[in-house]
Amino acid sequence: MSEGISKQLVLPKGRGFGLKDGVLDKDAFRKVIPVLAAQVPAEKAGILLKAPALKRSLIDVAKVKSVARGPNQDRLVLLKFTNEADLPPEALSFLHSESAELVSHELSFDYDYWSTDEVIHAILPEELEAGAPSGFAAVGHIAHLNLRPEYLPYKHVIGQIVLDKNPTIRTVVNKLDNISTQFRVFSMELLAGEPDFVVTQSENDCRFTFDFREVYWNSRLHTEHERLIHKFDKDDLVADVFAGVGPFAIPAAKKGCAVLANDLNPSSHKYLTLNIAENRVGTFVRPFCEDGREFIRRAFNRAWDDPLAPVPLPKISRSEQKEIRAGQRPAPAPGPRRNRIGHFVMNLPDTAILFLDAFRGVLSRANTDGRDLSGLYDENSMPMVHTHCFTRELEPEKAEVDIRQRVEEKLGHPPGEDTTYHWVRSVAPQKEMYCVSFRLPPGVAFGS
Structure with a gap:
C-alpha cells in the first residue's frame, strides 16, 4: 500500500475522537x-491480477477486494496508488499494452x-x-470484561x-469486584446489549445452561476439564465434590x-440438574446439594448402599441385532452396578485443600455405621483425589513443597510417592493454579 493510503487509514487518536457528548x-x-x-x-481482469509486472502495484488493503465492478460490465482492478505518476x-x-484505462475509484x-x-x-x-482493554472472556452470548478503574469513564x-x-x-458485562461470596460468584454490571444472563455454553461435546450471575464458570478451564476427564476410565465411579x-x-x-455430583450453591444445583437432563446422562449422574465435607463423608456409604448404573453397553450393529433375534x-448383558469410587474431583481452588480433613476416618466403622468396606478398598484400589488449589510460589519446585505441606497438614498424613502436581494456569502476577493428584492413603481413610 502506498504511504499516502496508509496514512489515511490510520484513525486519529486523542481525547474525544469518535465521541459526541460521551456517546459513540x-x-x-x-x-x-x-x-x-x-x-x-471482465475477461481481462484475471490477466492483470496474475501479471508479474503488476505484482507490487495491486492494492493490499485488508478486507478490500482487488477487483470491483465498473461501468458496462467492465472490471476495475484496484491499484495501491492514488496518482498515475506513482x-x-x-x-x-x-497496462498500456493491455489497453487498460486508468480511472479514479473511491x-x-x-x-x-475498523477492528475493536x-x-x-x-x-x-x-x-x-x-493498557487499553484488548480482549474479553466469552461465555455463551455474554462478553465479560474486567476493566481497570481508569477505563470506567469509557465503560459503556x-x-x-x-x-x-x-x-x-x-x-456485555463488567466485573465489579473479586470473587468473595460463599458460592464464588461476582457482581457485574450491564455495559451494553440485552439484560439476558442465562447462557448456553458448549464444551467437551456437552451443552451447559446457567445464569452467569448466579454460578461460577470459567471458560479458561476447558483444557483442565478435558485433561482430568481423560484420566477417567469409562467404568469409573467419580465423586465430584464441587461440581458447579x-x-x-x-x-x-x-x-x-x-x-x-455435588454443589452447595442452590443455583448451581438447579442448573446441574437441568444440564444432566438436557445432555441425557440422568442414568449415570446423581446430583446433590450439600456441604462439601458432608458429601465426602457420605459418598462411600451412598455408593455402597445404592450402586450406580453399570457401564453402558456397546452399540451393536443391525446385523448383530438380527443374529440376537434369531x-x-x-444378547449382551449389562455389567455389575458400580459401588467403588475411583476418583474424587475437588475443583474449588481457593479452599479445596481445607476440605481434605473430611477424608480422615471416612472408611472407618464409625463413619460407615458398621459397614465393612475394607474388601472394596485396599492399598491398590483407594480412590485418586484431584484437588485444585492456588499457590503464591512461582517456581514449580517451591510450589510443590508449599502444596504438599498444606495437603499433609489437612490429611494428617503425607501424600504418596505417586503424587503429581499439574500446573493449570497463572491466575494473577503472583498467583498460580495447580491440581495436586494423589491416591487416598488407607491410613487416613481407615484411621480414627
Missing part, C-alpha cells in the same frame, strides 16, 4: 479514499471496517492507550464497541462414567 459517533469513523484502478473488460514504469507499460471505509482495538484506541486519550462506550464488533455477543453446573461430571458421564448369538 459512528459517522466520525467514515473515510473515503480515492485510488487508481485499471478498467478492463506507478512503476513496468506496471504502466503493461474506497469507502465506515465504522464497521482500533476503535477503542481511537476513543481513548493518549495516556490510556498503552467500550461495551458498545465490543457488542458492535462481535456478532455472536448480545450482552457440571463441566467435569457431565462429560465424564458421556464417556461412560458414573458420577456423584438366537444365533446371546
Whole structure:
C-alpha cells in the first residue's frame, strides 16, 4: 500500500475522537479514499491480477477486494496508488499494452471496517492507550470484561464497541469486584446489549445452561476439564465434590462414567440438574446439594448402599441385532452396578485443600455405621483425589513443597510417592493454579 493510503487509514487518536457528548459517533469513523484502478473488460481482469509486472502495484488493503465492478460490465482492478505518476514504469507499460484505462475509484471505509482495538484506541486519550482493554472472556452470548478503574469513564462506550464488533455477543458485562461470596460468584454490571444472563455454553461435546450471575464458570478451564476427564476410565465411579453446573461430571458421564455430583450453591444445583437432563446422562449422574465435607463423608456409604448404573453397553450393529433375534448369538448383558469410587474431583481452588480433613476416618466403622468396606478398598484400589488449589510460589519446585505441606497438614498424613502436581494456569502476577493428584492413603481413610 502506498504511504499516502496508509496514512489515511490510520484513525486519529486523542481525547474525544469518535465521541459526541460521551456517546459513540459512528459517522466520525467514515473515510473515503480515492485510488487508481485499471478498467478492463471482465475477461481481462484475471490477466492483470496474475501479471508479474503488476505484482507490487495491486492494492493490499485488508478486507478490500482487488477487483470491483465498473461501468458496462467492465472490471476495475484496484491499484495501491492514488496518482498515475506513482506507478512503476513496468506496471504502466503493461497496462498500456493491455489497453487498460486508468480511472479514479473511491474506497469507502465506515465504522464497521475498523477492528475493536482500533476503535477503542481511537476513543481513548493518549495516556490510556498503552493498557487499553484488548480482549474479553466469552461465555455463551455474554462478553465479560474486567476493566481497570481508569477505563470506567469509557465503560459503556467500550461495551458498545465490543457488542458492535462481535456478532455472536448480545450482552456485555463488567466485573465489579473479586470473587468473595460463599458460592464464588461476582457482581457485574450491564455495559451494553440485552439484560439476558442465562447462557448456553458448549464444551467437551456437552451443552451447559446457567445464569452467569448466579454460578461460577470459567471458560479458561476447558483444557483442565478435558485433561482430568481423560484420566477417567469409562467404568469409573467419580465423586465430584464441587461440581458447579457440571463441566467435569457431565462429560465424564458421556464417556461412560458414573458420577456423584455435588454443589452447595442452590443455583448451581438447579442448573446441574437441568444440564444432566438436557445432555441425557440422568442414568449415570446423581446430583446433590450439600456441604462439601458432608458429601465426602457420605459418598462411600451412598455408593455402597445404592450402586450406580453399570457401564453402558456397546452399540451393536443391525446385523448383530438380527443374529440376537434369531438366537444365533446371546444378547449382551449389562455389567455389575458400580459401588467403588475411583476418583474424587475437588475443583474449588481457593479452599479445596481445607476440605481434605473430611477424608480422615471416612472408611472407618464409625463413619460407615458398621459397614465393612475394607474388601472394596485396599492399598491398590483407594480412590485418586484431584484437588485444585492456588499457590503464591512461582517456581514449580517451591510450589510443590508449599502444596504438599498444606495437603499433609489437612490429611494428617503425607501424600504418596505417586503424587503429581499439574500446573493449570497463572491466575494473577503472583498467583498460580495447580491440581495436586494423589491416591487416598488407607491410613487416613481407615484411621480414627
